[in-house]
Amino acid sequence: xxxxxxxxxxxxxxxxxxxxxxxxxxxxxxxxxxxxxxxxxxxxxxxxxxxxxxxxxxxxxxxxxxxxxxxxxxxxxxxxxxxxxxxxxxxxxxxxxxxxxxxxxxxxxxxxxxxxxxxxxxxxxxxxxxxxxxxxxxxxxxxxxxxxxxxxxxxxxxxxxxxxxxxxxxxxxxxxxxxxxxxxxxxxxxxxxxxxxxxxxxxxxxxxxxxxxxxxxxxxxxxx
Amino acid sequence: xxxxxxxxxxxxxxxxxxxxxxxxxxxxxxxxxxxxxxxxxxxxxxxxxxxxxxxxxxxxxxxxxxxxxxxxxxxxxxxxxxxxxxxxxxxxxxxxxxxxxxxxxxxxxxxxxxxxxxxxxxxxxxxxxxxxxxxxxxxxxxxxxxxxxxxxxxxxxxxxxxxxxxxxxxxxxxxxxxxx
Numbered sequence: 001x002x003x004x005x006x007x008x009x010x011x012x013x014x015x016x017x018x019x020x021x022x023x024x025x026x027x028x029x030x031x032x033x034x035x036x037x038x039x040x041x042x043x044x045x046x047x048x049x050x051x052x053x054x055x056x057x058x059x060x061x062x063x064x065x066x067x068x069x070x071x072x073x074x075x076x077x078x079x080x081x082x083x084x085x086x087x088x089x090x091x092x093x094x095x096x097x098x099x100x101x102x103x104x105x106x107x108x109x110x111x112x113x114x115x116x117x118x119x120x121x122x123x124x125x126x127x128x129x130x131x132x133x134x135x136x137x138x139x140x141x142x143x144x145x146x147x148x149x150x151x152x153x154x155x156x157x158x159x160x161x162x163x164x165x166x167x168x169x170x171x172x173x174x175x176x177x178x179x180x181x182x183x184x185x186x187x188x189x190x191x192x193x194x195x196x197x198x199x200x201x202x203x204x205x206x207x208x209x210x211x212x213x214x215x216x217x218x219x220x221x222x223x224x
Numbered sequence: 225x226x227x228x229x230x231x232x233x234x235x236x237x238x239x240x241x242x243x244x245x246x247x248x249x250x251x252x253x254x255x256x257x258x259x260x261x262x263x264x265x266x267x268x269x270x271x272x273x274x275x276x277x278x279x280x281x282x283x284x285x286x287x288x289x290x291x292x293x294x295x296x297x298x299x300x301x302x303x304x305x306x307x308x309x310x311x312x313x314x315x316x317x318x319x320x321x322x323x324x325x326x327x328x329x330x331x332x333x334x335x336x337x338x339x340x341x342x343x344x345x346x347x348x349x350x351x352x353x354x355x356x357x358x359x360x361x362x363x364x365x366x367x368x369x370x371x372x373x374x375x376x377x378x379x380x381x382x383x384x385x386x387x388x389x390x391x392x393x394x395x396x397x398x399x400x401x402x403x404x
Contacts, residue, residue: 010388015308040293045395058257
């Protein structure tokens with residue numbers, strides 16, 4: 001984001017931007033003093049509403065949880081601390097690891113497993129797309145305390161989507177959410193502990209969901 | 225370490241001094257938890273929200289930097305945005321689970337449906353209706369700008385402009401209370 005924030009400052013402070021837009025606003029404000037000031041003003045306006053809403057006492061265990069989490073992070077060596085990997089290098093590393101871990105060993109069994117052959121063909125198409133073009137990615141957000149971990153890589157104009165799910169169940173499905181309805185897109189192909197689904201659908205899908213046994217367990221909002 | 229004023233606290237927080245985190249929670253913890261509760265209406269979800277956001281902000285050295293503005297407001301908006309995101313996910317899940325059509329027709333509503341505080345009520349009532357309705361839908365119902373534009377049958381760009389203007393006006397009207 002190179003231009004000034006303008007109304008985006010207030011829209012961010014109202015909480016109506018999506019995750020990618022919010023990150024862009026925060027990032028821009030760190031490098032632009034004028035926009036940092038406008039954003040701070042907008043945040044104060046939101047706070048002026050918040051302070052006039054009903055008060056609730058935080059539970060005592062919240063402070064204990066915070067102390068425990070902060071103490072834990074402080075005791076972990078930075079060398080081994082998990083970090084959020086973003087952008088092409090991280091994804092490239094992840095894909096390289098996926099190739100090394102899954103594709104090479106499984107290629108030996110491909111002729112004996114038709115389903116795996118189909119899945120690998122899909123991955124082949126996905127990797128070709130990844131190499132040929134830029135792409136975006138979004139994390140699936142677990143609903144409630146669902147432990148599911150998943151990510152979607154997708155073309156900037158919605159030509160294709162590649163969903164990666166850790167530890168999918170046999171009943172796991174991916175769906176497109178629009179207009180309050182759900183359109184089933186497919187079942188991920190298994191790669192040991194990982195499931196993948198490549199979808200060359202050629203249209204923009206803003207909301208995807210992961211279902212297990214018919215119930216939604218995670219969703220992702222995609223920005224175009 | 226004694227941190228007397230907001231500016232010193234913000235500076236120490238940006239420098240990631242652990243005592244600043246403890247002091248920030250002591251001062252703002254109630255407001256942050258209330259902010260989450262007023263969106264999520266569930267103590268467990270509100271607690272998770274405040275915990276996750278504060279830990280995330282603390283672990284990311286770029287999240288709050290010196291010169292970014294008031295620490296309290298920064299944290300309030302971080303908490304509220306995360307709570308809104310959680311609420312939208314829960315709402316979406318509920319809609320999906322029951323295979324219900326999304327509500328597309330807006331019902332008539334009044335400020336009283338959302339606001340109990342008299343000062344806040346009066347300040348919102350001063351806004352023109354074209355700004356008041358989208359603000360109520362955005363702030364109190366956690367609607368997205370796209371949903372608001374569709375429900376009010378107003379172009380998206382116009383909706384964004386009206387929301388921004390409404391928040392600026394409301395902030396100016398409530399400023400004396402905020403600073404008190």
